[in-house]
Amino acid sequence: MSQQKSLIIANWKMKLGLNQALDLAKSLKAVEALGKEIVICPSFASLFPVSQVLKNTELKLGAQDIFWEASGAYTGEVSASELRDVGCQFVIIGHSERRKYLSETDEIVHKKVKAALAADLVPIICVGETFDQRQAGAADYVLIQQVTKALEGIDLRPDQPVVVAYEPVWVIGTGQAIDPPQAGHVHQVIRQTLIDLFPLELVKNSFRIIYGGSVDRSNVSDFTNLENTSGVLVGNASLEAAEFIDLIKNA
Numbered sequence: 001m002s003q004q005k006s007l008i009i010a011n012w013k014m015k016l017g018l019n020q021a022l023d024l025a026k027s028l029k030a031v032e033a034l035g036k037e038i039v040i041c042p043s044f045a046s047l048f049p050v051s052q053v054l055k056n057t058e059l060k061l062g063a064q065d066i067f068w069e070a071s072g073a074y075t076g077e078v079s080a081s082e083l084r085d086v087g088c089q090f091v092i093i094g095h096s097e098r099r100k101y102l103s104e105t106d107e108i109v110h111k112k113v114k115a116a117l118a119a120d121l122v123p124i125i126c127v128g129e130t131f132d133q134r135q136a137g138a139a140d141y142v143l144i145q146q147v148t149k150a151l152e153g154i155d156l157r158p159d160q161p162v163v164v165a166y167e168p169v170w171v172i173g174t175g176q177a178i179d180p181p182q183a184g185h186v187h188q189v190i191r192q193t194l195i196d197l198f199p200l201e202l203v204k205n206s207f208r209i210i211y212g213g214s215v216d217r218s219n220v221s222d223f224t225n226l227e228n229t230s231g232v233l234v235g236n237a238s239l240e241a242a243e244f245i246d247l248i249k250n251a
């Protein structure tokens with residue numbers, strides 16, 4: 001991995017109303033000075049208003065999902081160019097909650113990754129095993145499959161960054177993160193999978209592997225200090241300004 005600022009992504013999910021989202025965005029302006037790359041991912045309804053608060057700051061905006069077609073009769077969906085229009089630079093793709101509740105498959109994730117890259121949005125591709133898959137000893141296999149199916153056959157330009165977020169499904173939202181060495185092992189598996197798919201230079205320069213799942217201010221440095229780890233994806237601990245600011249400081 002090339003040396004870069006720690007990447008810290010806040011996934012606000014469907015947990016904040018517009019006024020709460022605006023208040024939180026305003027109180028996060030202070031983190032600009034902390035020297036980290038921060039991406040805020042509000043719900044679709046809050047994207048544009050939050051973008052106005054983040055304007056002229058170094059904080060970046062991301063969406064929580066995208067549709068794979070460029071435009072057309074797709075009621076309820078949002079295209080890559082619309083995300084760009086409201087100021088997004090990043091987009092979360094294949095979060096386990098979407099895989100679980102919206103039946104998103106690896107094939108859908110692949111199409112969404114292509115749509116994001118075509119619009120020069122940075123995809124944050126979420127991968128992770130369930131508890132049963134880990135218990136069955138299939139975690140590495142599942143992760144290799146998810147990463148491969150998301151990215152296989154994609155023609156990546158050298159100037160297109162991609163983020164792969166390892167999020168063990170069974171620890172998301174539990175308050176109990178995975179043991180950091182276990183995450184370190186998975187990140188090595190992901191990196192090797194990327195090397196099987198792309199030239200080594202591209203893997204080194206374009207890909208960042210991050211960890212997500214019950215990261216908070218007290219454990220964040222256990223993950224950001226891991227080898228092959230460029231940052232964290234944060235759910236619950238990104239919803240409260242003081243907690244998230246401490247987390248950023250400690251990362």
Ligand code: PEP
Nearest residue numbers: 172173212213214235236
């Ligand atoms: C997530 O859902 O992406 C996540 C990381 O959530 P939490 O930090 O709450 O586990």
